[in-house]
Amino acid sequence: MITHIQNVIRDTVTPSWVESVPYNFGEAKAGKLKAYEWRLMASIYLPLALVSLWGEGSHQCSKTVATKLRNVLDHTMMLFSAVYLACLRTITEARLTAYHHYMKTYVEDLHKHHPHISYRPTHHMVLHLYDFLILFGPVQSWWCFPFERLIGMLQRMPNNHKLGKFNFFTVCSAYLVSCRAIGANCHNFIYSFRKT
Amino acid sequence: MKDWNEITHVSALLAIICAVFAGVSRRMGDLILGMISVIVQLVSQSYGNQTDGNQTDDRFSSHIPKTLVTVLSRFNLDGQVTVYAVCPQCHCTFAPQKVLGSTKYQAQCNNEPRPGSGICGASLLDPSSKPIKTFVYHHFNDYLASLLSRPDIEKIMDARCDSMKESTTTSMAHGHTSDPFPVKDILAAKYMRTFKGPSGSTLFVDRPDGEGRYGFVLNVDFYNPEGNRGRSAKASCGIVAMACINLPLSIRYRPENMYLAGIIPGPHEPSLTTINHYLRPLITDMVSSWTKGTIFTRTASSLNGRMTRSAIIAVVCDLPAARKVSQLAGHKSQFCSRCTCYHLSELDRVDQENWQCRDAAGMRRQAYEWKNALSTKEQDNIFKNHGVRWSVLWELPYWDPTCQLIVDPMHSLFEGVINHHVEVVLSISSMTASAKSPPAFSYEFTQYEKSSTLSLNENEVRQIKQIHKLLTLPINDPEIDGDGDVEMTVGADDIGFDTHGLRQKLRKRVMSALEFVAKSLDVYPSRGSGEREIKKNDVVEALINWVSTK
Numbered sequence: 148m149i150t151h152i153q154n155v156i157r158d159t160v161t162p163s164w165v166e167s168v169p170y171n172f173g174e175a176k177a178g179k180l181k182a183y184e185w186r187l188m189a190s191i192y193l194p195l196a197l198v199s200l201w202g203e204g205s206h207q208c209s210k211t212v213a214t215k216l217r218n219v220l221d222h223t224m225m226l227f228s229a230v231y232l233a234c235l236r237t238i239t240e241a242r243l244t245a246y247h248h249y250m251k252t253y254v255e256d257l258h259k260h261h262p263h264i265s266y267r268p269t270h271h272m273v274l275h276l277y278d279f280l281i282l283f284g285p286v287q288s289w290w291c292f293p294f295e296r297l298i299g300m301l302q303r304m305p306n307n308h309k310l311g312k313f314n315f316f317t318v319c320s321a322y323l324v325s326c327r328a329i330g331a332n333c334h335n336f337i338y339s340f341r342k343t
Numbered sequence: 344m345k346d347w348n349e350i351t352h353v354s355a356l357l358a359i360i361c362a363v364f365a366g367v368s369r370r371m372g373d374l375i376l377g378m379i380s381v382i383v384q385l386v387s388q389s390y391g392n393q394t395d396g397n398q399t400d401d402r403f404s405s406h407i408p409k410t411l412v413t414v415l416s417r418f419n420l421d422g423q424v425t426v427y428a429v430c431p432q433c434h435c436t437f438a439p440q441k442v443l444g445s446t447k448y449q450a451q452c453n454n455e456p457r458p459g460s461g462i463c464g465a466s467l468l469d470p471s472s473k474p475i476k477t478f479v480y481h482h483f484n485d486y487l488a489s490l491l492s493r494p495d496i497e498k499i500m501d502a503r504c505d506s507m508k509e510s511t512t513t514s515m516a517h518g519h520t521s522d523p524f525p526v527k528d529i530l531a532a533k534y535m536r537t538f539k540g541p542s543g544s545t546l547f548v549d550r551p552d553g554e555g556r557y558g559f560v561l562n563v564d565f566y567n568p569e570g571n572r573g574r575s576a577k578a579s580c581g582i583v584a585m586a587c588i589n590l591p592l593s594i595r596y597r598p599e600n601m602y603l604a605g606i607i608p609g610p611h612e613p614s615l616t617t618i619n620h621y622l623r624p625l626i627t628d629m630v631s632s633w634t635k636g637t638i639f640t641r642t643a644s645s646l647n648g649r650m651t652r653s654a655i656i657a658v659v660c661d662l663p664a665a666r667k668v669s670q671l672a673g674h675k676s677q678f679c680s681r682c683t684c685y686h687l688s689e690l691d692r693v694d695q696e697n698w699q700c701r702d703a704a705g706m707r708r709q710a711y712e713w714k715n716a717l718s719t720k721e722q723d724n725i726f727k728n729h730g731v732r733w734s735v736l737w738e739l740p741y742w743d744p745t746c747q748l749i750v751d752p753m754h755s756l757f758e759g760v761i762n763h764h765v766e767v768v769l770s771i772s773s774m775t776a777s778a779k780s781p782p783a784f785s786y787e788f789t790q791y792e793k794s795s796t797l798s799l800n801e802n803e804v805r806q807i808k809q810i811h812k813l814l815t816l817p818i819n820d821p822e823i824d825g826d827g828d829v830e831m832t833v834g835a836d837d838i839g840f841d842t843h844g845l846r847q848k849l850r851k852r853v854m855s856a857l858e859f860v861a862k863s864l865d866v867y868p869s870r871g872s873g874e875r876e877i878k879k880n881d882v883v884e885a886l887i888n889w890v891s892t893k
Contacts, residue, residue: 149771173771185757185765193765219769226764230756238526247695255693261768263812268662268679269759272750274695275681279749284532289659290753293596294562294584300598301582301606302570304366 148200149173155196168192182292186234189227197223222260225253233276236285247277351406354379355414362411363420372411380407423485425624428474429608430454432465434617436478436624448474456617457719478621479605483628484637486602487557487653490587494643496600500589503530504548504556511536511546529588530558534746535656541633541740547654554636555651559585559602561658563622563668565612581607581618581664583625588656618667619735626735629655633740655739657747661754669744670710672730680748703743705729710737799855806856813848814860814890842887849883857882864889 149172157170168184169177172192180188199205201220207213229249232242254270283289347355358376361367367375408414415421427436428448435454439446450472452463469475491497507530526532530548535558540547550556565581583604586595594600604625607613613621631637632653640648658668666673671680682698692698709725714733716722726732736742765771799807849857857879861867866885868877 152771180762182753182757185761188765189757189761193771223764223769226760230761233752233756236527238532239524243524251693251695257768263815264768267759267763269755269763271679271692272662272755273760274693275679275750276752276755277695278681282532282534282746283657283749284526284529286752287592288529288588289560289657289749289751291562291564291659291661291751292753293586293601294564294582294659295753296596297584297598297601297603298564298566298582301603302566302568 151200152192152196155199156192159192159195161191165191182295186230189230194224194227219260222253222256225249225256229253229273233280234286236287238280238285243277243280246280247274250274250277347406350383351408354383354407355417358408358411358414359418359420362415367411369411372414373409376408376411376414380405380409383407422489423482425480425482426474427478427480427624428467429476429478429620430463430465430467431476433463434613434620435463436620437467438624448472458716458722459718476608478608480624481602481604483602483604483625483632483653484639487637487651488639488642490600491555491639491642491651496590497643499591500557500587501550501553501555503589503591504550507531507535508546508548508550511548528592529656538654538656538741541636541652553645553649555649556589557651557653558588558656559653560588561585561655561668563607563618563658563660563664565607565664568609578610579612580609581612581621583607583621585655612667616670616732616734619670619733622668622735626738629653630738630740654741655736655747657749658736658744659749659751661751665748665751668734669736669748670732670734671744671748672726681745681750701745703745706731706744707737707742710734799859803853803856803859806852807859810849810852810856810860810886813845814886842891845890846883846887849886850879854879854882857886861885 153170153172156168156172161167165187166183168180168187171177172180172188197220201216205213205216207216226249229246232246232249235242250273254266254274257264257266257270279289280286354376357379358372361375362372408417412421425438427438429436430452433452433454433456435452435456437449437452439448441447448467450466450468452465452467454463455461456463467474490500510531529535535548536546538547539545540549540556545551547558548556562584563581564584565579567578568580569578583606585602585604587600587602588595590600605621607618607621632651636650636652638648638650642649658665660668663673665680669680679701681701683701706729709729709731710733713722713725713731716725722732736744858867861882864886866889868881868885
């Protein structure tokens with residue numbers, strides 16, 4: 148099963164702007180997946196892999212297993228569809244209701260298909276996402292990705308590894324200085340410098 | 344910079360490029376500048392000797408700045424910052440006092456962390472009278488001024504405000520009070536359409552006399568400054584950052600347009616209410632910007648200055664940081680900041696129509712009660728009953744955690760539900776699959792309830808659940824494989840578990856739990872083998888027999 152998913156990841160042809168996920172997905176060596184990689188898994192690779200494994204035309208040893216797996220697949224796809232809808236750049240009424248329907252059914256049926264799973268706070272919070280989608284519009288304006296990128300920038304800045312000492316002054320001001328230099332009207336000069 | 348000649352300009356530019364792009368440190372920057380001035384001096388000396396005789400000429404070299412800091416401030420690149428001294432014990436921040444031109448800090452912390460606990464009294468300064476721990480705050484107004492000084496940016500920020508206001512008024516005129524879909528941006532969404540300005544009667548985006556109205560999203564997040572590699576040092580410091588929603592998405596998150604207010608120093612995350620001290624400088628600026636407004640003496644479009652008002656529209660954090668910033672009870676107990684779903688037992692509720700929104704006005708009252716409480720006990724009582732503590736965000740007159748404290752989709756969807764579904768529910772991923780295999784079949788076990796005739800302790804109740812899990816695990820015995828129809832193929836290649844293994848594991852459980860499970864399955868042996876009393880082994884064998892019939 149894991150090999151099948153790995154094959155799908157390896158063999159799928161994706162546009163060049165789609166970043167890759169680890170080919171050895173599922174092995175300890177691949178490490179923990181980043182949020183963005185989970186998004187790719189849920190939107191591209193896992194649907195392809197799981198549908199071909201459990202969906203129509205797949206071979207199972209008996210009918211009961213086939214129906215059972217089909218139900219698990221439908222349930223999983225419910226989640227993937229909800230996530231796809233939530234991340235769209237434009238929000239319409241139809242998409243909102245669809246998101247709510249999929250997410251609600253997903254959370255509701257979790258115990259039906261997987262009785263050994265206990266609920267987590269996130270299962271409650273994702274239902275609230277519906278309210279926030281109405282209040283604040285598309286998620287791009289209020290998710291944490293840009294701030295996590297900012298953290299990445301700060302982590303890469305040189306520092307003296309003395310925590311809580313003066314390094315924050317330098318990190319802070321180094322960040323400030325580089326941002327201001329870019330922000331001032333020397334855009335073109337600096338971007339050309341970066342490319343060369 | 345009028346007094347600078349070409350040599351000074353070029354050497355200053357070199358120093359800046361080294362600092363900005365090559366990441367050269369201050370000391371190295373000073374060295375570069377020093378070397379340039381030496382070279383210039385030497386050059387002018389050797390040429391001066393040939394032309395003028397003995398006279399040394401340091402006209403050029405004397406103008407070259409000595410330190411990187413001077414260059415950065417001459418180019419106006421250093422930004423306006425205040426270095427706060429932080430109490431190493433209670434995280435309280437202290438602003439520097441200007442005494443006769445030099446900055447000084449008070450020597451001891453005089454903060455009272457909890458009512459009645461007495462003054463902290465920790466020393467703030469090291470022997471050389473520098474602060475032991477510092478927090479650098481980049482002034483919000485300085486950041487906003489840098490945005491407003493760029494003509495293109497200022498125009499965009501105001502234009503987006505106006506276009507939104509127009510669309511709201513036209514939709515109001517047509518009688519659409521609800522949100523006109525499709526929504527493409529946060530400015531067009533419902534919250535901004537109803538967010539009232541400081542006057543309370545008009546919308547925030549409705550700008551009287553061309554006032555600037557700017558909205559921001561605030562983020563607080565903790566990270567490891569030493570990188571995320573497994574073996575690197577463990578530490579945690581936090582960022583306080585904001586992004587301006589008046590900017591369109593395409594440029595909003597460029598690093599030069601984002602605002603980094605400060606870095607909460609490590610090595611440990613501030614606990615409980617202490618994070619308030621780090622947020623206070625920013626919130627104080629935001630409060631005065633909201634109530635009094637901030638006047639910039641000059642911006643790109645208006646040379647005579649203009650009035651601006653800014654607001655924090657939303658707070659975007661992951662769950663733990665969100666609870667810290669808002670000072671609400673942690674997500675592991677009273678988990679929801681939006682509705683009254685209270686206890687972990689309500690986690691599986693999906694009847695969203697019946698969820699009650701928490702009462703923001705009540706929460707505000709409780710937060711102030713907490714702040715003004717006279718004793719630690721009183722504070723604890725308020726927290727216990729309402730799950731609210733004082734957060735500095737309550738100083739914002741418009742703060743409403745039920746709406747503005749956002750559930751972050753990145754953490755809750757991708758790193759939360761999807762991660763959980765793939766790794767735990769489906770067990771795809773050999774990392775977890777080796778530890779836990781998915782159940783081979785599902786069975787409605789009788790759960791233990793308090794009212795049952797047996798009274799079991801917590802450990803036994805937990806073990807009952809574990810036994811249920813063990814019993815439903817797939818078994819890979821050669822003799823069962825033949826008729827193992829019910830076995831699911833999920834993770835079938837990761838199973839290293841046979842009847843013997845199951846027997847071993849079941850034997851490790853306590854007798855009372857095994858007895859309960861066996862009785863509930865109606866397979867409890869009537870008597871032990873060989874007329875003995877019933878032993879653990881007999882129960883285990885009975886359970887295994889039950890499994891093999893499945």
